[in-house]
Amino acid sequence: MAPDAATIENPWPMDADSVGSIVLILHGGQAASIKTAGRRRGPYLRMIPFAAALHRRGRGRCLSVRLLRYRYRGWNEPEMHPLADARWALDHLGEHHPDVPVALLGHSMGARTALRVADHPAVVAVCALAPWTREDEPVHQVAGRSVLIAHGVHDRVTDPRLSYRFAVRARAVSDRVCRFDVLGDGHAMLRRPRDWTALVTRFIEPALGLSDPDPLITDAMARPTPEGLRVPLPRRLRWPT
Numbered sequence: 001m002a003p004d005a006a007t008i009e010n011p012w013p014m015d016a017d018s019v020g021s022i023v024l025i026l027h028g029g030q031a032a033s034i035k036t037a038g039r040r041r042g043p044y045l046r047m048i049p050f051a052a053a054l055h056r057r058g059r060g061r062c063l064s065v066r067l068l069r070y071r072y073r074g075w076n077e078p079e080m081h082p083l084a085d086a087r088w089a090l091d092h093l094g095e096h097h098p099d100v101p102v103a104l105l106g107h108s109m110g111a112r113t114a115l116r117v118a119d120h121p122a123v124v125a126v127c128a129l130a131p132w133t134r135e136d137e138p139v140h141q142v143a144g145r146s147v148l149i150a151h152g153v154h155d156r157v158t159d160p161r162l163s164y165r166f167a168v169r170a171r172a173v174s175d176r177v178c179r180f181d182v183l184g185d186g187h188a189m190l191r192r193p194r195d196w197t198a199l200v201t202r203f204i205e206p207a208l209g210l211s212d213p214d215p216l217i218t219d220a221m222a223r224p225t226p227e228g229l230r231v232p233l234p235r236r237l238r239w240p241t
Contacts, residue, residue: 012064027044054200129149152187178229
């Protein structure tokens with residue numbers, strides 16, 4: 001059962017036998033709050049365009065897009081409620097779709113959550129947008145996973161310098177880590193929404209085996225540190241074909 005009231009939203013249901021891969025989307029939150037994480041709040045609504053884009057492109061290729069709505073708005077140390085919610089969701093999906101690969105897409109607190117639960121057996125890739133990371137953020141759990149981090153250079157809510165340092169440490173446990181600087185944008189991802197969404201699709205689709213490797217992503221992963229972790233996100237980024 002779900003821990004209290006965590007919910008896996010499934011806006012575009014498909015037959016269980018048709019599901020070949022899954023994207024689980026994790027919305028943002030705040031440091032401390034036990035208020036309900038409603039679907040009408042900004043952090044949840046911010047992820048809807050990503051979900052819709054992934055669904056449009058993946059519906060003919062057996063991709064199922066789900067959104068996790070946490071019990072509470074906060075991270076809430078020391079309980080870290082979003083982690084329990086995300087692990088429950090991954091276990092739940094695994095029970096209903098065994099051996100189906102999962103990519104995690106998270107923003108802010110959701111990106112931190114995604115990075116923390118990357119060691120779940122179903123997870124093959126993590127896309128972390130403007131992640132809320134700290135100096136002591138662990139990296140062991142991303143071993144063997146594909147990881148993409150993107151951060152607006154004008155973010156004043158989560159620190160781009162810390163996500164860069166996380167990416168440096170993550171490269172010690174995975175050879176498939178890259179990071180992009182989103183020039184001209186901040187935490188809410190409002191100034192370059194199309195570029196953010198194009199980047200997400202160019203990473204997630206190949207990671208789930210839905211398309212060939214994307215040159216932009218593979219090039220970034222092949223570059224040494226620091227070049228591969230400070231890649232300027234191109235403007236008017238083309239969608240994958």
